[in-house]
Amino acid sequence: MTTEVYRESFERRTKTVRYLRFLEGLADTQVGPIFLGMWGTVALFSYLLSAFITAVGFGEQVGWNPIRFVRELPVLTLYPPPPSYGLQLAPLQEGGYWQIATFFLTVSLIAWTFRAWTRAVANGLRPTVAIAFTAALFLYAAIYIIHPISVNSWNEAPGHGLAALLLWTNHFSVKYGNFYYNPFHMVSIFGLLGSAVILAMHGATILATLAYNAHKEIDEIEKSDEGTHRAQLFWRWVMGFNATAHSIHVWALAFASLTAIAGAIGVIASGWLEPNWYLWGCRAGITPGIQAACP
Amino acid sequence: MTVHEGAPPGAVAKYDERQREILRGELVGLVAFTILALGGVIALSMAFAGTREMMGYRAEHTYNYAGVQTVNFQQYMERIGRPIAQPSAEALQAYSEWVAKNPRTVNVQVLNKYLGEKYNDTNNVFAYMSAYFTPGVGQSCEYCHNLQNFADYSKPQKTVAKAMLIMQFELQTKWIENIPRPEGQPLYQIKCYTCHYGQAKFWNQELKASNPELFGVAGGGNPTPYDMKNNGITLNGKVPSSYEVVDDRYLATRPDAEGNYNFYQVTANKDTPAGLVDTYRNQYAMYHQNTALGVGCDFCHYGGYFKSYVTADGVFKWPKAQARHMQAMMLDIALNWFPQMPNVNDVTQAQNYYAQPNCYMCHRGYVVPPGAAEFPETPVKVADPEIKPLVELPLPKPILPTSAGR
Numbered sequence: 001m002t003t004e005v006y007r008e009s010f011e012r013r014t015k016t017v018r019y020l021r022f023l024e025g026l027a028d029t030q031v032g033p034i035f036l037g038m039w040g041t042v043a044l045f046s047y048l049l050s051a052f053i054t055a056v057g058f059g060e061q062v063g064w065n066p067i068r069f070v071r072e073l074p075v076l077t078l079y080p081p082p083p084s085y086g087l088q089l090a091p092l093q094e095g096g097y098w099q100i101a102t103f104f105l106t107v108s109l110i111a112w113t114f115r116a117w118t119r120a121v122a123n124g125l126r127p128t129v130a131i132a133f134t135a136a137l138f139l140y141a142a143i144y145i146i147h148p149i150s151v152n153s154w155n156e157a158p159g160h161g162l163a164a165l166l167l168w169t170n171h172f173s174v175k176y177g178n179f180y181y182n183p184f185h186m187v188s189i190f191g192l193l194g195s196a197v198i199l200a201m202h203g204a205t206i207l208a209t210l211a212y213n214a215h216k217e218i219d220e221i222e223k224s225d226e227g228t229h230r231a232q233l234f235w236r237w238v239m240g241f242n243a244t245a246h247s248i249h250v251w252a253l254a255f256a257s258l259t260a261i262a263g264a265i266g267v268i269a270s271g272w273l274e275p276n277w278y279l280w281g282c283r284a285g286i287t288p289g290i291q292a293a294c295p
Numbered sequence: 296m297t298v299h300e301g302a303p304p305g306a307v308a309k310y311d312e313r314q315r316e317i318l319r320g321e322l323v324g325l326v327a328f329t330i331l332a333l334g335g336v337i338a339l340s341m342a343f344a345g346t347r348e349m350m351g352y353r354a355e356h357t358y359n360y361a362g363v364q365t366v367n368f369q370q371y372m373e374r375i376g377r378p379i380a381q382p383s384a385e386a387l388q389a390y391s392e393w394v395a396k397n398p399r400t401v402n403v404q405v406l407n408k409y410l411g412e413k414y415n416d417t418n419n420v421f422a423y424m425s426a427y428f429t430p431g432v433g434q435s436c437e438y439c440h441n442l443q444n445f446a447d448y449s450k451p452q453k454t455v456a457k458a459m460l461i462m463q464f465e466l467q468t469k470w471i472e473n474i475p476r477p478e479g480q481p482l483y484q485i486k487c488y489t490c491h492y493g494q495a496k497f498w499n500q501e502l503k504a505s506n507p508e509l510f511g512v513a514g515g516g517n518p519t520p521y522d523m524k525n526n527g528i529t530l531n532g533k534v535p536s537s538y539e540v541v542d543d544r545y546l547a548t549r550p551d552a553e554g555n556y557n558f559y560q561v562t563a564n565k566d567t568p569a570g571l572v573d574t575y576r577n578q579y580a581m582y583h584q585n586t587a588l589g590v591g592c593d594f595c596h597y598g599g600y601f602k603s604y605v606t607a608d609g610v611f612k613w614p615k616a617q618a619r620h621m622q623a624m625m626l627d628i629a630l631n632w633f634p635q636m637p638n639v640n641d642v643t644q645a646q647n648y649y650a651q652p653n654c655y656m657c658h659r660g661y662v663v664p665p666g667a668a669e670f671p672e673t674p675v676k677v678a679d680p681e682i683k684p685l686v687e688l689p690l691p692k693p694i695l696p697t698s699a700g701r
């Protein structure tokens with residue numbers, strides 16, 4: 001049924017298609033048709049509003065001087081309110097801009113998730129992209145919303161800006177006693193490294209089998225002596241076993257999601273559950289030179 | 296059987312050629328990407344390192360900290376291209392006449408008090424003045440002295456210089472002499488050029504506004520105006536009128552009720568108030584110290600746990616103990632000494648005239664300030680200094696290695 005709908009509207013939809021030759025080699029040269037819809041409109045509008053408010057905050061900080069704006073853009077930051085405001089609304093210049101920008105950024109991300117969900121269903125697909133995106137959204141929420149609420153202060157959220165996220169990462173680690181000793185962070189890094197190796201293995205394998213039509217997916221999977229079979233033989237030769245064309249994508253999705261989910265739990269647990277991960281490491285007996293530096 | 300079966304004549308060969316083209320393109324792309332990425336990182340790193348070296352921020356030392364000066368005052372002045380001042384011919388002539396009439400000093404009030412009887416001899420005072428005052432402030436004798444009467448206080452500059460000299464000896468006896476240090480580490484002395492580096496007026500607001508990089512603002516990683524503004528940082532409880540230049544008072548530490556000097560509450564515990572403001576402020580102050588001393592964080596800290604005074608291997612981090620002591624001295628300068636220094640231009644504006652002290656003021660990118668002097672005589676602690684502190688700051692409780700393992 002959904003497939004038929006897709007076919008019926010194909011002719012109409014492709015009227016808006018453009019081809020951009022410079023994308024050749026990087027992506028499909030076909031651009032469009034793009035579907036906006038309600039969730040897309042909400043996501044786009046909210047994101048633009050968030051970016052606009054951030055830009056206004058930056059502009060105010062540089063006295064509306066465009067040269068200073070460009071020059072200082074890497075360090076310009078829209079900071080959350082100071083701790084004295086707790087979770088209250090703050091005046092614009094004291095974090096109010098950040099609160100409004102963060103609100104619309106959150107709305108935008110949630111709307112984008114719904115957009116990914118509804119477009120997948122309309123296309124006859126399972127909504128796995130939307131589900132995967134919620135893992136990233138969970139990490140975002142942990143950092144910008146859940147953790148600040150758990151410690152009763154928006155001030156613990158990162159500012160908006162290029163340098164701000166790097167600084168926040170460092171400062172958050174310092175405040176909670178060295179994040180590398182946070183076991184959830186360890187799992188998150190495990191997921192990150194696992195994702196990298198799985199993605200590299202998968203990407204390289206598909207490229208290796210291009211000449212045997214691996215990019216033609218289903219057709220060639222069913223035929224022996226073609227790309228997929230050769231790839232699977234390759235990995236059996238190299239490491240004794242192989243993922244299937246299905247399971248490799250499950251692995252990739254699982255590892256990538258694990259990165260975000262474990263990271264989010266690590267952020268949420270900081271403070272009320274464990275204020276000092278280094279001391280946790282001391283108690284757990286995993287710090288080097290434990291007798292010397294542990295108090 | 297293959298999927299090519301039934302293809303038009305020549306299509307398979309064309310297809311294979313296309314595949315080879317794709318593979319060649321991928322190979323070239325991969326190599327180009329790797330070269331560009333690695334080359335870019337290397338080039339940027341080299342450019343950055345070169346810039347820092349040009350700016351004089353190159354670390355002078357290894358982390359095997361010995362506390363030994365590597366660039367002295369003369370070498371530093373040569374590096375920055377600033378001549379070392381000498382007494383003028385006119386001043387030397389006037390002095391030779393003065394010393395002939397007054398071989399014993401007239402009205403010398405500070406040097407003899409802190410350094411002893413030796414400085415009741417006019418020639419010894421002249422030697423001290425020529426070695427430290429003249430090169431230090433970059434001025435000949437007549438800048439402060441009435442050449443017809445060297446004992447005269449008619450020039451306001453002499454009053455300022457006297458107050459500064461008292462500050463110098465008080466800081467030396469209270470702070471420098473008591474700095475925690477490993478056995479055998481040399482101890483240097485504060486002289487005029489330790490801060491002045493050949494400029495009479497070197498640290499005022501005007502200079503600070505026009506040369507923010509000297510004050511650790513630009514490039515030094517100090518708080519930008521925006522950080523201060525948006526983190527609710529206040530000066531004396533009020534919102535500052537301008538955030539254009541950072542107030543270096545935030546580099547100074549504060550003693551708590553028990554006399555412990557805590558920089559800021561940075562690492563959380565169960566009772567830590569929420570918010571990252573203190574962490575931000577602390578980190579910016581730390582970045583300033585990176586620049587001011589030309590060192591990385593692990594010069595003072597154990598990277599695994601910044602609060603610790605010992606590394607994982609049990610090595611005691613003397614620089615951390617010393618930095619803590621120096622920050623207390625900086626607070627003393629800010630609270631007790633700069634506000635009491637008379638001003639040659641407008642005495643009533645004295646408190647607004649100076650910029651706050653910071654690490655760069657003396658260190659100039661080196662662990663041991665180039666202006667730190669090797670001076671053989673140790674000043675004595677006097678009971679009744681002419682200028683007394685406004686606020687009595689306790690010496691920090693020294694952090695020392697507590698066991699043989701540390």
